Amino acid sequence: MRANIDGHFLLIGLMAYPIRHSLSPKMQNIIYSKLDVPYVYLAFEVTQEKLPDAIKGLRALGLRGSAVSMPNKQLVCQYLDKLTPAVELIGACNTISNDDGVLTGYNTDGMGYMRSLKEAGVDIIGKKMTLLGGGGAASAIAVQAALDGVKEISIFNQQDECFDKIVEIAKRINDKTNCKATVYDLADKAKLRQEIAESTVLCNATGVGMKPLEGQSLITDPSMLRKDLVVTDCIYSPRKTKLLEIAEAQGCKILNGIGMMLWQGHAQIKIWTGQDAPIDYVKEKMG
Ligand code: NAD
Numbered sequence: 001m002r003a004n005i006d007g008h009f010l011l012i013g014l015m016a017y018p019i020r021h022s023l024s025p026k027m028q029n030i031i032y033s034k035l036d037v038p039y040v041y042l043a044f045e046v047t048q049e050k051l052p053d054a055i056k057g058l059r060a061l062g063l064r065g066s067a068v069s070m071p072n073k074q075l076v077c078q079y080l081d082k083l084t085p086a087v088e089l090i091g092a093c094n095t096i097s098n099d100d101g102v103l104t105g106y107n108t109d110g111m112g113y114m115r116s117l118k119e120a121g122v123d124i125i126g127k128k129m130t131l132l133g134g135g136g137a138a139s140a141i142a143v144q145a146a147l148d149g150v151k152e153i154s155i156f157n158q159q160d161e162c163f164d165k166i167v168e169i170a171k172r173i174n175d176k177t178n179c180k181a182t183v184y185d186l187a188d189k190a191k192l193r194q195e196i197a198e199s200t201v202l203c204n205a206t207g208v209g210m211k212p213l214e215g216q217s218l219i220t221d222p223s224m225l226r227k228d229l230v231v232t233d234c235i236y237s238p239r240k241t242k243l244l245e246i247a248e249a250q251g252c253k254i255l256n257g258i259g260m261m262l263w264q265g266h267a268q269i270k271i272w273t274g275q276d277a278p279i280d281y282v283k284e285k286m287g
């Protein structure tokens with residue numbers, strides 16, 4: 001507990017519902033203490049119904065900003081003054097910055113994923129990636145990858161409510177960036193094999209591999225993975241998903257979702273405080 005909180009401290013929020021289980025308040029406050037900056041981070045249970053009032057409250061009380069999570073990521077965009085190009089393309093915001101009353105919406109999930117690749121020494125710029133999934137994480141990764149200069153993205157999703165949404169986002173990527181994004185049905189395994197064979201990175205951005213689908217993998221045939229393919233999973237619990245186990249056994253370089261999570265937090269802290277979060281220290285503290 002910080003003993004030196006005084007009248008100069010500013011509040012950063014997290015607006016979501018449900019949210020009491022989140023590890024973000026612990027992680028963010030550990031970092032603010034370590035950096036010795038005058039911010040505190042608190043989680044607020046904000047439903048979609050309460051969101052308009054919560055944003056008015058953020059403005060009235062002069063919060064420095066807020067993280068935004070489900071179910072508010074899409075809805076919140078209409079209440080903000082400015083959106084980054086990534087948020088315009090994704091249609092979802094997970095970070096609000098309040099700069100002298102002007103609210104800007106950012107999406108740091110894709111930034112976190114791209115930074116985690118870079119930190120692991122993986123160069124995907126100008127190359128092709130295959131992305132499994134079309135939900136929130138996949139949309140953010142596809143858009144940030146496209147904005148950062150990935151040349152081609154092949155996206156595979158099952159025929160569910162996410163399919164049409166990711167097709168729309170791929171259209172926007174194709175209209176607004178130099179990247180070519182194509183969406184395929186996940187059931188087309190021959191196409192999936194072919195696209196992976198042409199890719200530098202394979203990324204799982206579905207929930208397959210974590211509870212209640214722990215122990216499962218969308219890739220079950222190891223021959224679809226070659227040694228020089230980098231296989232990444234957005235999931236961080238468990239640390240090594242079935243997909244990563246299969247990929248490791250094939251000799252692929254593997255990356256779990258820890259880096260994405262830490263680097264997206266790093267991006268948020270940079271936006272709110274201008275400081276670089278001590279990533280190694282956070283890793284050590286969070287276990
Ligand atoms: P979401 O609900 O928005 O999307 C879920 C996706 O999984 C959809 O594309 C859906 O079609 C797919 N899916 C679900 N069940 C499937 C199945 N049985 N077979 C094939 N596809 C299936 O969720 P999200 O927010 O995009 O999260 C996706 C994953 O990414 C989760 O595991 C989440 O924990 C992880 N994630 C990690 C980070 C991080 O910082 N590391 C950040 C966000 C999300």
